[in-house]
Amino acid sequence: MMDICQLNFSLPVQAINAGLFVSSGKGTHPDRVFPYFDLIYVRSGVLDIQEAEKAFHVAAGETLLLWPERRHFGTKIYPADLSYFWLHFLIRETPESAGRQSCDVAQHASVSRPDQLAEAFRRFLDDQESGSLEQMTADLLVTLILREAARSHEATGAARHSSISAANRANAYIIAHFHEPITVAEVAEKVGCNPNYLARIFREAYGKTMTDAVHDCRLAYARRLLIEGYQNVDEIARECGFADGGYFRRLFKRAHAMTPLAFRNLYARVHVNSA
Known part of the structure; x- marks a missing residue:
């Protein structure tokens, strides 16, 4: 009988679903409130969106993290060249989380490794569409996507000066x-x-x-x-x-x-x- 190495661990995130939005040049982002986080990664064009009282102008190569239970809505009509990945996930709050390494994701950031981030999204989408995406794999991919987003530079403040x-x-x-x-x-x-x-x-x-x-x-x-x-x-x-x-x-x-x-x-x- 072959020996098996069994790994038992829990991840701090729970993946829900993801997708790719491609604009037809009509409409605006819906006005809604989600019970989960919504990470947006703009590939082309610009997304103008507001969360609560704060407006964002999210350009190509930038991410935006929208918080649960906060109202968000589009402020301008979708441009024809707009496309972006989106990802919905939850954060698990467990007692074991204390003492673990943190992953600090800026709400609005400029991506430092766009190819790696896009590939992680594509892997998630491909497995999701083929029906082979298991929950643990999905959670691992979300963790990887968030780690890539955490490598990014804030799109406000000091990063604006460096631009x-x-x-x-x-x-x-x-x-x-x-x-x-x-x-x-x-x-x-x-x-x-x-x-x-x-x-x-x-x-x-x-x-x-x-x-x-x-x-x-x-x-x-x-x-x-x-x-x-x-x-x-x-x-x-x-x-x-x-x-x-x-x-x-x-x-x-x-x-x-x-x-x-x-x-x-x-x-x-x-x-x-x-x-």
Whole structure:
């Protein structure tokens, strides 16, 4: 008989469900009160929403955590380019929680590792849609999502001051123009500083080169098109800014250990709602 290692533990969170909202350019966020937490991660566009007396302008790459039993509602019509992940969960209050490590998630934050956060959401959604999502797995994924959110920087206060830095301006330019032919020299010119200096401070701020940042943005957009779109791989490569479809395939396989078509087949099931 094979030996079994049995693990008995409880997690501080209880997953409820999750989804992906894709705007049709009509309507506003519903006016409601939930009995659970609602974490929103905006992938594109801007979500204007208010919780109680506080208004939020949640841009692409930012998260918003809405509290249980607090009224929230949209303050502007959904823009046509808006899409966001949402996650509902509860926090378990148990006596064993005392002395454990904490996870401090800012209510409104700018995500420091958007690809990792999106992948965690996609894993949750894929298993949820296939019917294979067990409660323990769901709770673990929620914990992972919250840990990623906790790595983020607050979108208010000190982070707003840091947004004027050259590295942040360079990253914003890359996010806006990754689908175009783009070079480090061009980004440096737009930011207004020396290319070598910008390359150094960018790597210090983001832990990767600007070229890697461009590739990450292109691959993230490619993943979205593979899952939600109908273009073939070469068309997706061109839309993402890759002139060479073969190079795109090699880069994608190196990053994800599978071809673009294999990725499309694996992640084709997504829980999507729209206005």
